Amino acid sequence: MYHHCARPLDARRAFDEIPAPNPIIVTAMASGCARNNLVYPALAIFRSMVASDSAGVVDEAAALVALSASARVPDRGVTGGIHALVAKVGLDGNASVANTMLDAYAKGGSRDLGAARKLFDMMERDAVSWSTMIALYAQNGLSAEALGLYNKMLNVGGGIRCNAVALSAVLLACTHAGAIQTGKRIHNQVVRLGLEENVYVGTSVVDMYSKCGRVEMARKAFHRIKEKNILSWSAMIAGYGMHGHGQEALEVFNEMRGSGLKPNYITFISVLAACSHAGLLNEGRHWYNAMRKEFGIEPGIEHYGCMVDLLGRARCLDEAYGLIKEMKVKPDAAMWGALLNACRIHKNVELAEIAANRLFELDATHSGCYVLLSNIYAEAGMWKDAERIRVLVKTRGLEKPPAYSSVELKGKTHLFYVGDKRHPQHKEIYAYLDKLLERMQEAGYAPNTGSVLHDLDEEEKESMLRIHSEKLAVAFALMNSVQGSVIHVIKNLRVCTDCHTAIKIITKLTGREIVVRDIKRFHHFKDGLCSCGDYW
DNA sequence: CTAGGGTTAG
Numbered sequence: 176m177y178h179h180c181a182r183p184l185d186a187r188r189a190f191d192e193i194p195a196p197n198p199i200i201v202t203a204m205a206s207g208c209a210r211n212n213l214v215y216p217a218l219a220i221f222r223s224m225v226a227s228d229s230a231g232v233v234d235e236a237a238a239l240v241a242l243s244a245s246a247r248v249p250d251r252g253v254t255g256g257i258h259a260l261v262a263k264v265g266l267d268g269n270a271s272v273a274n275t276m277l278d279a280y281a282k283g284g285s286r287d288l289g290a291a292r293k294l295f296d297m298m299e300r301d302a303v304s305w306s307t308m309i310a311l312y313a314q315n316g317l318s319a320e321a322l323g324l325y326n327k328m329l330n331v332g333g334g335i336r337c338n339a340v341a342l343s344a345v346l347l348a349c350t351h352a353g354a355i356q357t358g359k360r361i362h363n364q365v366v367r368l369g370l371e372e373n374v375y376v377g378t379s380v381v382d383m384y385s386k387c388g389r390v391e392m393a394r395k396a397f398h399r400i401k402e403k404n405i406l407s408w409s410a411m412i413a414g415y416g417m418h419g420h421g422q423e424a425l426e427v428f429n430e431m432r433g434s435g436l437k438p439n440y441i442t443f444i445s446v447l448a449a450c451s452h453a454g455l456l457n458e459g460r461h462w463y464n465a466m467r468k469e470f471g472i473e474p475g476i477e478h479y480g481c482m483v484d485l486l487g488r489a490r491c492l493d494e495a496y497g498l499i500k501e502m503k504v505k506p507d508a509a510m511w512g513a514l515l516n517a518c519r520i521h522k523n524v525e526l527a528e529i530a531a532n533r534l535f536e537l538d539a540t541h542s543g544c545y546v547l548l549s550n551i552y553a554e555a556g557m558w559k560d561a562e563r564i565r566v567l568v569k570t571r572g573l574e575k576p577p578a579y580s581s582v583e584l585k586g587k588t589h590l591f592y593v594g595d596k597r598h599p600q601h602k603e604i605y606a607y608l609d610k611l612l613e614r615m616q617e618a619g620y621a622p623n624t625g626s627v628l629h630d631l632d633e634e635e636k637e638s639m640l641r642i643h644s645e646k647l648a649v650a651f652a653l654m655n656s657v658q659g660s661v662i663h664v665i666k667n668l669r670v671c672t673d674c675h676t677a678i679k680i681i682t683k684l685t686g687r688e689i690v691v692r693d694i695k696r697f698h699h700f701k702d703g704l705c706s707c708g709d710y711w
Numbered sequence: 712c713t714a715g716g717g718t719t720a721g
Contacts, residue, residue, distance in 0.1 A: 199712040206713060236713030243714070274715045307716040314717095343717040378718040409719040416720095444720040477720060509721075695721085 178207030198224065198232045202240060209244040217244040218257070225260045233264045238272050246279035254279040255290070273298045274307055281311045288315060302335050310344035313351070321348035322357065337364060339373050346379035353665035353692060355387035356586045362396070372401035378410050385414030388663050388690045388697060405439055413445040418697045419706045421453025440472055447481035451488065452696050454708065459485045476504045480513055487517020488710050492526055508538040515544055519551050520710060527551045542573040543668075550672075580648035580666045584655055591651070594642040600651065605642075608650040611681065612641065620680045623673040645674045649681060649689060661688045669693050669711065679703050 178186045190196065190204045201224055208217040221241035224233050238261045245254040258267070258276055266272050273294065280291040288311060295308045305328040312321035325345040328335055342365055349358035362380055370376045377400035384393035393414045400407050408431040415424035428446050432438065438446070443466045450459030463482055466472045474482075479502050486495035495514055499506050511534040518527035531548040534541065545568045552561035581590045589598065598604065612620075624636035640646075645666055652662040670678075670693045682689055683703035691698040699706035 197712090201712085203712045234713080239714035240712090271713095271715055276715090278715065303716055305716090310716055338716090340717045347718080373717095375717045380718095382718070404718085406719040411719090413720065439719090441720050448720070480721080 178203075178210055181211055183208060183211040183213055198234065198237065202234070202237045205237065205244075206240045209240055209247075212247075214244040214247050217241065218248070218253070221257070222260065225264055228264055231264065233266070235266060235269050235272060238264075238266045238269070239275050242272065242275040242279045245285075246282040249284040251284045251286075253283065254285045254287075268299075270299060270301060270304075274301070274303045277304060277307050278311070281315070288312070288317070300332070300335075302338055302341075305332055305335055306338060306340040306344060309341050309348075313344045313348040316351055318348040318352035318354070321345055322352075322354075337368060339370050339376050342368075342370060343375045343379040346376070346383045350379075350383045350386045352588060353387055353581060353663070354583055354586075354588060355384075355389065355663060356583055358383045358387055360586075371396065371399040374400055374402055374404055374407060377401075378404075378407045381407065381414060382410045385410065385417065386692065388418075388661075388692060390414050390418045390420065403434075403436075405436055405442060408436060409439075409442045409445050412442065412449060416445055416449025416452055418699070419452050419708075421449050421455045421458070424449035424453075425455070425458060438466075438470060438472075440475065443470075443472060443474075444477045444481065447478055447485070451481045451485040452707070454485070454488055454710065456485060456489045456491075474502075476502075476507055476510065479504065479506075480510055483510060483513040484517070487514060488520070490521055492517055492521060492523055496526060496529075506533070508534055508541060508544075511537065512541075512544055512547075515547050515551075519547055519554075522551070522555060524551060524555050524557065539571075540573060542568060542575045545573065546575070576668070578644050578666065578668045580644040580664050582648045582652045582662070582664055584652070589648070589651060591644045591647040593644050595644070595647060598647075598651070600654075603654065604647055604650050607654050608641065608646060611650065611653075611684075614684055615677065615680050618680055618684060620677060623676060640673050643671060643674050645670060645691065646677060649678060652689075653681075653685065653687065658687070661690060664689065664691045666691060666693045669695060670698060675705065675709070675711075679705055 186207050193200060201220060205217045205220040218241060221237060224237055241257050245257045254276065261267050261272060277291050277294055280294060281288050291311055295304060298304065309321050309324050312324060322345060325341060328341065329337065342361060346358065346361055349361060365371055365376055365380060377396060380396040381393045384396060393411065397407065397411045408427065411427050412424045415427060443462065446462050447459055459482065463474065463478065467474065479498060482498055483495045486498065495517060499510055499514065511530045515527055515530040515534060518530060527548060531544055534544045545564050549561045549564040552564065577592055579590055579592045581588050591598065595601065622637045622640045624640065645664055648664045649662065652664065656662060670691055678689055678691065678700050680703060682700045689700040695711060696707065
């Protein structure tokens, strides 16, 4: 009773008054501790139970409590230790115990996916084991492994059927990989099984379509969810937001409030991000103020980040800087990065230097901001300063994380790094790109060599730009798809200025529509224009 | 007495 009332100390007092507690009461005590986040006491109780276990009374329930507690401890190796104790009392063959252990190995401080997989391969597997392992891969960004295991479950899983948990997990893997074709196939499966109404599966489908560039499909799936929760609504708002559809995002937000659900911390991140992507300054200001006053939610670093983006975009650079100075949370690198980016767009060198210096203090190894600052100098004609920063990058030995872009073709994902020659079609791709570049230059495209961070002459700089991953991916997709189909490219970093300009021109020249998902948002290129309005 | 897998931001 005390535990359920979140009063662990009273529970402990009552427990201590029992002269000879039996294993049932001891397990109840441990479970109560775990429920109230007292994971170490919970584990201690289990350890002493095993130590004094002469008659084999430590049962499945006690093991489950201990294992689920071990998944919440920040130290490494705790699950392994409990595993040994569980084995000592002969409970490691128990199906529930093994499944709980599987999850615990990959969570908490252990984070050992390899150990989880090893256990998975050895144990007797049921539907829960398969979905647990698939979910673990998906949550840790190992999309290919998650998809592979999902297929394996259906083919050689010993008659294990598809279930809601495995489906939402594998949809998450499609989302990360941007694998729309596979995602659609899974969605068909969802429809066949009548699981569209399931809030977990439905929300996963919504998020998958949004993040794979099909926000209209996301909306359709959204309407099919029977009992939408705060996550479903937030996903839909975020979906519209990342595509630059700010009004639609706000309409969904209104609908949500109309339905009686209270927005939470994350909902407001989605709302403010949507305002920021669409440049809705007044709406953004309104909801930023309302979240505190009407909903009692204190803005966190993410909300400030959205506001700095939004104000910066609207040329209110001083207000953005003022907001950073007055916020109660310590500004992080992303915050100064947002201001720095706004300075790039509005060519404010003075404030850019302030932002960059604060950024360097926080993260001196972040090569992206050196590039940004150097570009700002270069665009302002301050070549010496631009050069100084470039030298700094070299002497400090900072490497940009490798940029890559990917395109899905007939269900297979093709990955391109800068200057990649690993693709079997690479010769044709480069030849195609050269021809295209000629036509682009005739149409007025001039390579923006200011954004190349190398000590090279102009010609060499142009060839550096030519081989950018997004250009390779676009060229490959153009070569291999039919006129009229929309090309979808996914990039792991922000799309570069030159590629952004280039793709706009490509859509004009070819009459094709190109959608690029970068690390921040979607860019819908059509007829020579981009949905971001050149702000990103 | 107890317990195992899933979805939202960036």
